[in-house]
Amino acid sequence: MAAPHGSALVIDAKELRGRPGTQQHLARTVGVPAGFSTVLVGFPEGEDLELDLRIESVHEGVLLTGTVSARMSGQCGRCLGELGQPLEVDVMQLFTYPERAADASEEDEDERLIGEDLRIDLEPVLRDLMVSALPFQPICREECPGLCSQCGLRMEDDPEHFHEQIDPRWAALADLRDGLDEPED
Ligand SMILES: [Zn+2]
Ligand SMILES: [Zn+2]
Numbered sequence: 009m010a011a012p013h014g015s016a017l018v019i020d021a022k023e024l025r026g027r028p029g030t031q032q033h034l035a036r037t038v039g040v041p042a043g044f045s046t047v048l049v050g051f052p053e054g055e056d057l058e059l060d061l062r063i064e065s066v067h068e069g070v071l072l073t074g075t076v077s078a079r080m081s082g083q084c085g086r087c088l089g090e091l092g093q094p095l096e097v098d099v100m101q102l103f104t105y106p107e108r109a110a111d112a113s114e115e116d117e118d119e120r121l122i123g124e125d126l127r128i129d130l131e132p133v134l135r136d137l138m139v140s141a142l143p144f145q146p147i148c149r150e151e152c153p154g155l156c157s158q159c160g161l162r163m164e165d166d167p168e169h170f171h172e173q174i175d176p177r178w179a180a181l182a183d184l185r186d187g188l189d190e191p192e193d
Contacts, residue, residue: 017041017071019128024065025105034061039132040078045139049082049091049146051138061099069104069122076134085145086154086160097141103128 016038024030035059051057061074064110074100083090103122122128153163158171
């Protein structure tokens with residue numbers, strides 16, 4: 009059972025500061041925070057989020073490396089069916105001490121600042137990494153046949169399914185016929 013994420017995703021950098029080379033290992037399972045998703049797919053809130061992270065004190069700040077994994081679930085972009093599979097995301101993120109960032113000559117967009125309280129909240133970083141690891145066009149499986157372009161039926165449910173090309177003049181009649189119960193053959 010995953011603990012509520014609360015402070016479980018917050019690192020206290022006080023012990024690491026000024027001691028380059030010091031390492032901590034963050035291996036725990038927390039609940040996925042809210043908002044780790046896109047429209048079609050995401051990591052459901054409260055599900056297990058497994059952290060396997062190394063927290064390393066470096067001169068500039070704190071370097072976070074490792075992996076996070078959780079079950080992704082959502083809707084297949086082809087057949088609109090449910091999909092769910094584990095997804096592991098690589099993490100590599102430098103958090104910079106505020107005073108270090110001040111004398112940095114160049115802005116590094118990938119850098120994140122550590123606040124004055126020396127607490128590092130991993131939630132926004134993990135959200136960015138995990139959400140951008142989600143597929144743009146999630147599919148339930150590589151061979152997913154999708155939906156019938158004509159009637160929207162899931163092709164998987166009836167692979168033999170096809171439509172005769174009907175003269176538009178007969179289409180109205182065919183619709184009428186489809187409305188009646190047809191005997192199974
Ligand atoms: Zn599918
Ligand atoms: Zn069809």
